[in-house]
Each structure stands twice: as structure tokens, then as C-alpha cells.
Amino acid sequence: xxxxxxxxxxxxxxxxxxxxxxxxxIEEKEEEPVKKKMTLSLAFACILFVxxxxxxxxxxxxxxxxxxxxxxxxxxxxxxDPTPAPTVTPMPSLTPMVPSETIWFGGTIAEPSFxxxxxxxxxxxxxxxxxxxxxxxxEAMTAESLGVTRCKWPGANWNGEPCEVRAYFAEAxxxxxxxxxxxxxxxxxxxxxxxxxxACLAAVYGEGTPLAIPEVWPSFALKDLSLAQWSYLNxxxxxxxxxVRRDGLVQVEARIGxxxxxxxxxxxMPMVTFEPTPIxxxxxxxxxxxxxxxxxxxxxxxxxxxxxxxxxxxxxxxxFETAMNMGxxxxxxxxxxxxRGLEMDxxxxxxxxxxxxxxxxxxxxxxxxxxxxxxxxxxxxDFNQPLRTGEARGWGIDLTDPNRDDFxxxxxxxxxxxNGVWTNDILTVHNMIFLKTRSAIFxxxxxxxxxxxxxxxxxxxxxxxxxxxGPLGWHDARVHEVSGEDNTIHYLLSVVTDSPVDFPNIxxxxxxxxxxxxxxxxxxxxxxxxxxxxxQYGK
Amino acid sequence: MDSREFxxxxxxxxxxxxxxxxxxxxxxxxxxxxxxxALLRAWEKRGSLREAAYFETWLTRILxxxxxxxxxxxxxxxxxxxxxxxxxxxxxxPALHDAIARLDRKLRLPVVLHYMEGYGVDDIARMLRVPSGxxxxxxxxxxxxxxLQLTDEHEEGRNR
Numbered sequence: 001x002x003x004x005x006x007x008x009x010x011x012x013x014x015x016x017x018x019x020x021x022x023x024x025x026i027e028e029k030e031e032e033p034v035k036k037k038m039t040l041s042l043a044f045a046c047i048l049f050v051x052x053x054x055x056x057x058x059x060x061x062x063x064x065x066x067x068x069x070x071x072x073x074x075x076x077x078x079x080x081d082p083t084p085a086p087t088v089t090p091m092p093s094l095t096p097m098v099p100s101e102t103i104w105f106g107g108t109i110a111e112p113s114f115x116x117x118x119x120x121x122x123x124x125x126x127x128x129x130x131x132x133x134x135x136x137x138x139e140a141m142t143a144e145s146l147g148v149t150r151c152k153w154p155g156a157n158w159n160g161e162p163c164e165v166r167a168y169f170a171e172a173x174x175x176x177x178x179x180x181x182x183x184x185x186x187x188x189x190x191x192x193x194x195x196x197x198x199a200c201l202a203a204v205y206g207e208g209t210p211l212a213i214p215e216v217w218p219s220f221a222l223k224d225l226s227l228a229q230w231s232y233l234n235x236x237x238x239x240x241x242x243x244v245r246r247d248g249l250v251q252v253e254a255r256i257g258x259x260x261x262x263x264x265x266x267x268x269m270p271m272v273t274f275e276p277t278p279i280x281x282x283x284x285x286x287x288x289x290x291x292x293x294x295x296x297x298x299x300x301x302x303x304x305x306x307x308x309x310x311x312x313x314x315x316x317x318x319x320f321e322t323a324m325n326m327g328x329x330x331x332x333x334x335x336x337x338x339x340r341g342l343e344m345d346x347x348x349x350x351x352x353x354x355x356x357x358x359x360x361x362x363x364x365x366x367x368x369x370x371x372x373x374x375x376x377x378x379x380x381x382d383f384n385q386p387l388r389t390g391e392a393r394g395w396g397i398d399l400t401d402p403n404r405d406d407f408x409x410x411x412x413x414x415x416x417x418x419n420g421v422w423t424n425d426i427l428t429v430h431n432m433i434f435l436k437t438r439s440a441i442f443x444x445x446x447x448x449x450x451x452x453x454x455x456x457x458x459x460x461x462x463x464x465x466x467x468x469x470g471p472l473g474w475h476d477a478r479v480h481e482v483s484g485e486d487n488t489i490h491y492l493l494s495v496v497t498d499s500p501v502d503f504p505n506i507x508x509x510x511x512x513x514x515x516x517x518x519x520x521x522x523x524x525x526x527x528x529x530x531x532x533x534x535x536q537y538g539k
Numbered sequence: 540m541d542s543r544e545f546x547x548x549x550x551x552x553x554x555x556x557x558x559x560x561x562x563x564x565x566x567x568x569x570x571x572x573x574x575x576x577a578l579l580r581a582w583e584k585r586g587s588l589r590e591a592a593y594f595e596t597w598l599t600r601i602l603x604x605x606x607x608x609x610x611x612x613x614x615x616x617x618x619x620x621x622x623x624x625x626x627x628x629x630x631x632x633p634a635l636h637d638a639i640a641r642l643d644r645k646l647r648l649p650v651v652l653h654y655m656e657g658y659g660v661d662d663i664a665r666m667l668r669v670p671s672g673x674x675x676x677x678x679x680x681x682x683x684x685x686x687l688q689l690t691d692e693h694e695e696g697r698n699r
Contacts, residue, residue, distance in 0.1 A: 002689075004654040007635040009628035011557040011570075018571040019553055019578070026582045027542040446611075 123172040127151065130165060166253070180253040445489045540585055540594075548594055549578060555656050559599055562651035563606040565625040565640055573609055577602040596658075600666050603648070638688040646681040649674050 011019075130153055131137060137153055153165040156179070166178040295304045295315035304315065549556075556577070560570040581601050588597050627636035639647055648667070652658045653674075660678070664671040 002632060002635050004635070005554070005558070006630075006632040007639050007655070008558050008561040009631035009636075011553060012567060012628070015557055015567065015571045015574070016553065018575050019549065019556075022575045022578045023542075023546040023549060026545065026578070029582070030542040 123149075123169040123174060126167055126169070126174045126177075130167060178253045180251060182251045184250070540588070540591060542582075545582060545585065549598070552595055552598070555595070555599070556602055558655050559602055559648075559651055560606055562639070562647055562655075563603065563644065564609060567628060569609060573602060573605045577605040580605065596662060596666055599652075599656075603666070634689060638685050641688065642681055642684060646677050646684070649677045650681045650685075653678055 127137070130151075137151055149169045151167050151169070153167075156163050156165045162181075164180040164182070166180060167174065168176040168178070296302070296318055297315050303318065556574050557570055560573045561567065564570055564573060577598065581598050584601075588594060625640055627633040627640075639650060642650065649663055652663045652666070653660070658666070660671050660674045664674045667674070
């Protein structure tokens with residue numbers, strides 16, 4: 001029987017001495033402020049005495065000429081208290097669905113049996129139909145932010161394979177159905193599993209878009225990040241979601257539903273948000289001569305160009321400035337599409353603005369390439385950029401907060417106090433590692449803090465992408481994983497593409513941290529092959 | 540917490556601090572540096588310790604971060620390849636030392652915290668901010684590797 005504690009021996013005399021010296025130094029440090037505090041207390045008592053004398057004299061004769069409080073004008077004696085804009089996330093806008101979409105349920109390929117999934121089927125009917133199959137319903141979970149409920153029926157089978165049935169509902173209507181397969185598999189076997197499920201689905205729904213397995217299979221990244229990837233089969237309503245979970249099990253879901261079904265499960269799916277926010281230079285501001293009308297509702301998160309976008313009712317007409325002041329974001333459906341067309345023309349001007357706002361400091365010339373050929377190849381750049389929480393601008397997020405992705409709710413001002421311990425702490429970004437796969441970019445950020453005892457926190461990084469055809473806009477990068485073990489933050493960045501399987505040709509990636517307003521933003525760094533390639537910005 | 544209580548609690552866990560630091564740095568001289576820095580930092584930030592009962596876990600976490608910082612600086616200053624394997628301290632169990640030292644750092648730290656310092660899986664998971672399942676897996680993998688290495692070493696010893 002070995003004694004584990006003898007593996008590294010005992011602390012030697014040098015170690016013990018250093019510890020004792022350090023503790024002595026700490027004791028001496030503690031005594032110093034006590035002396036100072038006593039001196040200060042005496043001075044403070046003197047000031048209090050003099051002030052009390054002056055105040056009593058003022059009260060007696062009003063010699064200082066102060067005016068009574070009632071003469072203050074309205075508002076002069078009150079702090080402005082603007083009511084914050086309500087943060088209600090609207091339902092994802094759903095594309096119309098062809099009635100009678102069906103899902104293969106049970107049976108074999110030779111004798112498939114289908115379960116009808118019809119547009120707007122009441123939730124009760126779908127539940128009853130699935131319950132009738134004899135499987136016990138295990139879970140009903142509602143994503144409050146999306147208003148979507150998911151139910152599960154484990155113990156089902158599909159083509160003889162054990163699986164789990166899932167159904168997705170919103171507003172008591174059926175949105176989608178999924179079959180989930182879960183099994184242990186190796187990196188090598190994973191593509192085969194996905195291909196076999198794909199083949200079965202394709203047999204029912206048709207091949208559609210061929211399943212593309214990348215040459216460099218990013219399963220290690222999928223596993224590390226427990227990332228879900230999806231692959232569309234025949235149109236956007238039939239697709240596979242595959243995920244290598246952290247426990248090593250592979251989960252493949254064949255799902256049919258609305259085109260927006262990918263948005264139904266924010267925890268599983270990388271939420272795709274293509275929201276160029278009007279900060280720095282991404283979006284052109286409306287022409288001053290003819291202000292463009294914008295539309296919004298009091299409780300909506302977005303401002304729109306289309307008064308009736310996604311079935312919106314009772315929208316009020318507002319100016320761009322008003323929309324901004326209300327904290328509205330551009331609608332991903334109508335505003336983003338409109339500005340995507342304009343961005344091509346405004347790109348050079350936009351770059352100028354950025355350069356003027358944030359003067360670049362050159363990095364070494366050997367910055368790695370970031371382009372179409374870098375798929376699956378991790379790129380790393382060393383920033384070593386300290387970010388002081390004591391700076392007057394920007395905000396951070398406590399990464400141990402389970403709701404850390406809700407940036408609007410959890411931001412903490414960097415210049416404020418976070419539980420009394422953040423002020424003037426420093427977080428240094430050492431390395432940023434980028435890994436591009438077919439539909440996502442992973443950013444791994446290595447950091448250190450001068451206060452190692454507190455929770456890890458992060459700047460929110462909002463990446464801006466440029467492709468060969470022009471700017472691709474700002475993207476929402478979600479904090480996927482925080483490891484205190486090696487002080488890394490994993491960001492996951494999904495990219496909206498015209499074609500679900502083709503990754504856009506990203507030529508440049510900029511990371512920005514800070515608040516929502518342009519003056520609060522600081523550019524952290526850039527990777528790419530344009531003139532701004534490999535530069536770092538900020539302090 | 541005053542300096543006297545701080546000192547008392549640090550002295551009580553001096554051995555643990557040494558082993559955790561050594562487990563990551565595999566170098567006695569660096570251990571003293573890391574522990575010194577961690578103690579100074581912990582004293583500065585003692586206000587952030589909300590419950591005195593968690594002092595040991597809290598200080599260990601600070602030390603781990605300090606060690607990672609040292610490793611990062613060391614990695615920047617030294618080439619990764621060609622470094623000799625660390626020699627066991629004279630009073631160490633050389634076979635066990637070498638077997639643990641050969642483990643990947645991600646496996647080594649849970650071994651030190653669990654088997655040497657007696658922390659539970661959940662405590663380690665909280666300390667390292669990784670899921671408990673991951674810690675269990677790492678401990679299992681570490682055990683398997685250690686068993687293999689120590690058996691080989693035992694066999695070699697018998698064949699000699």
C-alpha cells in the first residue's frame with residue numbers, strides 16, 4: 001500500500017521559511033493601516049467639530065445666503081429616472097409550413113408508419129397521438145425566452161433502433177418533431193452514425209442537400225465544446241442535429257418542423273443571430289434628409305422597417321434615434337436583410353470610421369491566415385492585452401452565472417463594484433484561438449486575472465466578420481464554456497449562411513468588447529487577410 | 540479574519556499547499572514562489588471570502604491559478620520540447636512520483652486533490668469549475684494509467 005502523500009516528499013526548510021516570511025510580512029502589513037487609521041480619525045474629528053460649528057452658525061443667521069428648498073424648480077431636486085425598455089424576446093418568426101409534413105415513426109424502411117405533423121395541430125392532439133404509442137412522456141420543458149415547450153418520449157424506436165421522440169410546441173401548436181438517437185461512438189464511427197441516420201431520412205424525404213462530411217472532422221472540437229451541429233437534408237424543415245456531449249455520448253436528432261425549428265432549443269442549438277447592431281461602423285445610419293421610418297412596439301426587442309413584419313400588430317412609427325434610445329435591436333428579418341444589401345457600398349467608409357475610432361497597433365507580421373483554407377486548423381494569436389475593470393467604459397459578465405448569455409440582464413459595469421471586489425482588477429487576454437468549421441467558429445480565450453480568488457468574468461466579445469464580398473456584420477458569440485481549470489473561455493459563434501452547408505468565406509474577424517453604445521466599445525483584436533490583418537487595438 | 544488566524548490556517552495546510560503546487564509545477568523552487576504569491580494575493584483579497592469555512596478550498600483555488608500563471612510564463616520563456624523529466628525530491632516515493640509526474644496535468648491535479656488532499660469529487664469539480672462527471676472520468680483514467688505504470692515498474696523491478 002503506497003502512501004500518496006509521500007509522492008512529492010515533504011516541504012523542505014526553504015519552503016517552510018518562505019511561508020513563514022510571507023506570513024510575517026502580512027502581519028506587518030496589517031499593523032500599518034491601524035496606525036494610519038488612528039491619525040486619520042483624529043483629523044476627521046477636528047473637521048467634524050469645525051463643520052458642526054459652521055452649521056449651527058448658519059442655522060442661526062442664514063449667513064451663507066442659501067435659498068430654501070421650496071424655491072427649487074421642478075426637476076432640480078430630483079434625479080432623472082428613465083424607465084428601462086422592457087426586455088421581452090419575441091417569438092421567432094415562423095416560415096409557413098406545408099401541411100401534412102410527416103415523421104417516420106416506428107416500423108421499418110419497408111413498412112414505415114408516419115405520424116402526421118400538420119401546421120397548427122393543437123398541442124393536445126399531438127400529445128395524445130404520441131401518448132397513444134404507449135411511450136411514457138418524460139419531460140416537458142419550456143424555454144421561457146422563446147415561449148417554446150419541448151416534450152420527450154424516451155423508449156421509442158425507429159427502424160429497430162432505440163430512440164427518443166421529441167415534440168416542440170409554441171402557443172399550444174405543434175412546431176416540430178424529432179427523433180433522437182444516443183449512443184457511444186468513437187470519433188471514427190461518428191460520421192458513419194450520422195450518415196446512417198441521414199440515409200434513412202433521405203429514404204423518406206428525399207436526398208435534397210447532400211450530407212457533407214468535412215475532410216477534417218471537427219469532432220474533437222465538438223466534444224470539447226459539446227457543440228451541436230446541424231445538417232439540412234431536404235429543405236430547411238428536415239434536418240439532422242448532431243452533438244458530441246461532454247460525457248462522450250453522441251446524440252443525433254432527426255427533426256422536422258418549421259424553417260426556424262433550429263431556433264427552438266437554445267440550449268442545444270447554437271443560436272444563430274445575425275444582428276448587425278448600429279455600433280462602430282456596421283450599419284449605415286439613415287439619410288438625414290429623408291429619415292427612414294422605423295416601427296416598433298412598446299414591448300418588442302426589435303425595431304423594424306416593415307410595419308407588419310412577422311405579423312406584428314399595433315406598431316408605432318419611431319425615428320432611428322428613438323428606437324436606439326428605447327434600446328431596440330435591429331430586426332433580424334426585415335432590417336438586417338435590408339442593410340445586407342447596403343453594406344457592400346459602405347464598407348470602405350466603415351473601415352475608415354473604425355480606424356479613426358481605434359488606432360491600430362501593429363502585431364508581428366507573421367499573423368496566421370484566416371480564410372477559406374483554414375477550415376479545421378486552429379489559429380492562435382497572442383494578445384496579452386490587459387483589460388482593467390477600473391476603466392470608465394464597458395461592462396463584464398460573471399461567467400459563473402448560469403444566465404450568463406443574457407447579456408442585457410447580467411452586465412456589470414467595469415468601473416463599478418461587483419460584490420465589492422471587482423474594481424481595479426485586471427483581466428488579461430493572453431491568447432485567442434480560432435477554429436473554423438463548416439458552420440461555426442470557436443474562439444478560445446486564455447485569460448488571467450490579478451484577483452484569482454473571485455469568479456471568472458469575461459468581457460463580452462462581439463465579433464465582426466468580413467467576407468470577400470464585403471462585411472458580414474456583427475455576430476452574437478455565446479459563451480459556451482468557462483473552464484477555471486485552465487482559465488479559458490470558449491465562445492461559440494455560428495454563422496448565418498444563404499446555404500446551410502456552405503460556410504461563408506470569412507476573411508477577417510474582429511473582436512469587440514464593451515457596452516452597447518459605440519463610445520463604450522473597444523476593439524480587441526483582428527484576424528484576417530485584409531489591411532487590418534493581425535492587428536490589435538485598445539489599451 | 541485577522542493576520543493571526545490567517546497564519547494559523549495557512550500553517551495548518553502548508554503541506555497541502557506544497558503538494559498542490561508541486562503537482563502542477565513539478566519543481567520545488569517554483570512551489571515556494573507560487574505559494575508566496577498566492578498567500579499575498581489571498582491576504583489582499585480576503586474580503587472576497589464570504590464563508591470562513593471555505594478558506595482551504597478558496598486558498599487552494601488561488602494557488603492553482605497562480606501555478607497556471609507561472610506555467611504560462613514558463614511556457615513563454617522556455618522551449619516545450621527537450622526538457623528533462625523532473626527528478627523526484629530525495630524524500631519522495633520515486634516510483635509514485637514519476638508515475639504521477641508522467642500524467643497529463645489535467646489528470647494529475649484531480650489525483651493530487653482527491654487522493655493526497657482528500658477533497659471529494661464535487662469539491663474538486665467546483666474548484667476546477669468542470670462537471671463532476673469529468674472529474675470522475677479523469678480520476679478513473681488516472682488510476683488506470685498509474686496502475687499500468689506502477690505495475691510495469693514493479694515487473695521491471697522483479698525481473699532485474
